[in-house]
Amino acid sequence: MNTLRLLFFSFSRIWRVLPHRLRKSGTGLFISMVILGLLELGGILSLSLFVGVLNDPERVQQSKYAALILEYAPFLGPVFADSRTLMLCTVLVPISMIVTKNMVSAFVTWKTGLLGGEVAGFVGCEIMRRFVYMPYDWHISSLSAEAFTKMSWRHSLGQLLIQSMVAYSNFITAGLLFLGLFIYAPGLTMLVLGVMAVTAVTLYGAVRKNIDKSSHNNAQAQARESHATMAAVRGIREILIYQQQPTFLHAISQAIRDSVRPRAFLETAPPIPAWVLESMGFVLIGCTLAWMTLIQDASRAAITANIAMLTLTAWRVLPSLNRAVGAIINIRANQPTGLPCLEYMEQLKAVPQLDVESQDSDFAIKDGIRLDNIYYRYPGAEQDSLKGVTLDIPKGASVGIIGKSGAGKSTLINVLSGLLQPASGRILVDGREMTPGQMLTYRQSIGYVPQNPYLMAGTVAENIAFSQWGRPPDAERLHEACQQAQIDFLGENFENLSRGIGENGAGLSGGQAQRVTIARALYARPAVLIFDEATSSLDHRTEESIRRTIAELPQGITRILIAHKLTALKNCDLVYWLEDGRIYRKGEAAELLADYQTLEENNA
Structure with a gap:
């Protein structure tokens, strides 16, 4: 048998x-x-x-x-x-x-x-x-x-x-x-x-x-x-x-x-x-x-x-x-x-797959993004990672998100970027829920700069043009992205874009690798740029340099920054304080960061 x-x-x-x-x-x-x-x-x-x-x-x-x-x-x-x-x-x-x-x-x-x-x-x-x-x-x-x-x-x-x-x-x-x-x-x-x-x-x-x-x-x-x-x-x-x-x-x-x-x-x-x-x-x-x-x-x-x-x-x-x-x-x-x-x-x-065929090419963010009463729980988890989160992100604003480890910051960013679908609640753009096709276009309009970026073995140009991988890099867009990311180690006119790097950015310093990652995000010409602890592993001098670069990005780009270091968020227009999966407070950077620092010092 x-x-x-x-x-x-x-x-x-x-x-x-x-x-x-x-x-x-x-x-x-x-x-x-x-x-x-x-x-x-x-x-x-x-x-x-x-x-x-x-x-x-x-x-x-x-x-x-x-x-x-x-x-x-x-x-x-x-x-x-x-x-x-x-x-x-x-x-x-x-x-x-x-x-x-x-x-x-x-x-x-x-x-x-x-x-x-x-x-x-x-x-x-x-x-x-x-x-x-x-x-x-x-x-x-x-x-x-x-x-x-x-x-x-x-x-x-x-x-x-x-x-x-x-x-x-x-x-x-x-x-x-x-x-x-x-x-x-x-x-x-x-x-x-x-x-x-x-x-x-x-x-x-x-x-x-x-x-x-x-x-x-x-x-x-x-x-x-x-x-x-x-x-x-x-x-x-x-x-x-x-x-x-x-x-x-x-x-x-x-x-x-x-x-x-x-x-x-x-x-x-x-x-x-x-x-x-x-x-x-x-x-x-x-x-x-x-x-x-x-x-x-x-x-x-x-x-x-x-x-x-x-x-x-x-x-x-x-x-x-x-x-x-x-x-x-x-x-x-x-x-x-x-x-x-x-x-x-x-x-x-x-498992149902993502449908990339139905993108809405006419979709664009005009006023801003709103999360309305968002709940999310990871498969197999006993508790929600996000619990009734509501926040507004105006177009072109610089918004910071702060909170201790485990507060739900990364989950919030994954929901904001469209990678995770909330169990309940709504993601609104310009006050309206998105269709599946608009969600795909929305996700494509986001640039992402992680704390530990993946850089593949190849040239700097190939890594910057990663969002269009498989196509010859566009010289004009490469120079534009390098200029906006303020890359200073490729020559005065970026003539060293063909410089080779090893797997995971071997051959680059931490600051250089992070600038390549920022240029990669900008190469896609995003409407929203997310910085997920992008400077947490850098020394103070490099962090300050990257922070200035972020502040000098074109004003039409919406910037969302997650950080442990309060200095990384001091130029933000608005800061949300996340605690145990909930929005604990929101306000202007100077006032809210000062209160957050005081609380941290009292709990130290």
């Missing part, structure tokens, strides 16, 4: 998620595999005929099959009349069959590899497409962390599909070959079938548990290796500071070592059926020869004919059985990585 489930249930699940184009290719490939099986059968029958003609041409000429052929094709009379001509013509049949079979086999092999790659490519692109269009609250869940590990297992999913088709087609081929043998020699066929079936089932049962264990251990080792490698790449600064190189090296090395033996067994397991079944096949030929010679006392012609048929069948049937059983073994070996990849893609398909 488990084997049937393995062969059919997993295949049907994969088949359902494939697009019509790949299903069509898969159907064509399967038909080609069946045709290949028929050609295998034709090759065996034609070889058997040729051996029969060589052994006793008169018997063939006088057989009922010859009479039947001549009845429908009397022009072949001269061929059957002369034994030499019959032998010469008969040899052309297996030659044509085998040549055609090999051509079809080459085509099937090519299409098999192509389909496996296309299925893996489709799954990888589908996971990535759904990943980038997932809502932000999904990205901050644990599911998002699994995306790249599961995507790296997509080739196993492709192999599950291909190996299932290989198993089906080879079982069909073996069945057709056994049918041909059964018509010729029923008793011998039942003997061969019984021995081969018992051998295959016993063999599969013997290796199944080891395959499951090895594939499971291999998948776990790969996951640990991926996790440790990603942690080392992203946390290299802390690794160097805390001298954790031996720990990470040990974790990665151990994961690699743990995968060696399981992977070696998984590579060894598929050929095992070939070794065992081939040995049994030729042992069976020897036993059949002994039986017919010693027990049945059969004639030489009968022995030759049966042994020839059995040898030819073993020569062609055994590879089909080997491939079928080997395919089942490969299916089991790929399940622990292939099925989680499929399940992950099914989970992604069940």
Whole structure:
């Protein structure tokens, strides 16, 4: 039952998620595999005929099959009349069959590899497409962390599909070959079938548990290796500071070592059926020869004919059985990585995605933004992070948000930027709720400067133009953004925009990295610019320089600043004091920041 489930249930699940184009290719490939099986059968029958003609041409000429052929094709009379001509013509049949079979086999092999790659490519692109269009609250869940590990297992999913088709087609081929043998020699066929079936089932049962264990251990080792490698790449600064190189090296090395033996067994397991079944096949030929010679006392012609048929069948049937059983073994070996990849893609398909097609190009902020009685709770949390928040942000104003850690500042910014949808309450622009299309346009009109910006390995120009990634950077917009961000390390006329930087801004100081991030936000020409603790990790002198840059930005840009440091907000037109997810106070910067500082000092 488990084997049937393995062969059919997993295949049907994969088949359902494939697009019509790949299903069509898969159907064509399967038909080609069946045709290949028929050609295998034709090759065996034609070889058997040729051996029969060589052994006793008169018997063939006088057989009922010859009479039947001549009845429908009397022009072949001269061929059957002369034994030499019959032998010469008969040899052309297996030659044509085998040549055609090999051509079809080459085509099937090519299409098999192509389909496996296309299925893996489709799954990888589908996971990535759904990943980038997932809502932000999904990205901050644990599911998002699994995306790249599961995507790296997509080739196993492709192999599950291909190996299932290989198993089906080879079982069909073996069945057709056994049918041909059964018509010729029923008793011998039942003997061969019984021995081969018992051998295959016993063999599969013997290796199944080891395959499951090895594939499971291999998948776990790969996951640990991926996790440790990603942690080392992203946390290299802390690794160097805390001298954790031996720990990470040990974790990665151990994961690699743990995968060696399981992977070696998984590579060894598929050929095992070939070794065992081939040995049994030729042992069976020897036993059949002994039986017919010693027990049945059969004639030489009968022995030759049966042994020839059995040898030819073993020569062609055994590879089909080997491939079928080997395919089942490969299916089991790929399940622990292939099925989680499929399940992950099914989970992604069940989550509603962002619709970027319905943007309202005429939408613009004219008066300002208002949050009206906003509540938000993170999935799985016991309490609301925002509790009835109401605030107004006039267009072109500089608005500060202050509060201690855990007050809800980052959640508020994520709601303001449209990344999180509130559980209740309204986000209003110019006094009106936004349509889904307007919300998409609104989100695109926001520039964001985080505390710890992501800078990719590449040039400064590529990082600044990140919002238009994939297109050549616009020189005019680059210079405009660099000028507004007051970047002073790229030359007087920004001629060093092609300067290279490493991953996560390696090669830039903290202040330089932050100015590149500000320029990146300005490159998109936003209507609203959000600074999320953008200066908290900078020294006083650099912070003051960045603060002046923010104050000197074009007046039409609405600026929203979150900060722990009170000095970062002193130029704001309006400041909101957030406490335990609620607006505790609002007012002018000078008065409110002074009260906030007094409270902090009293609580110190």
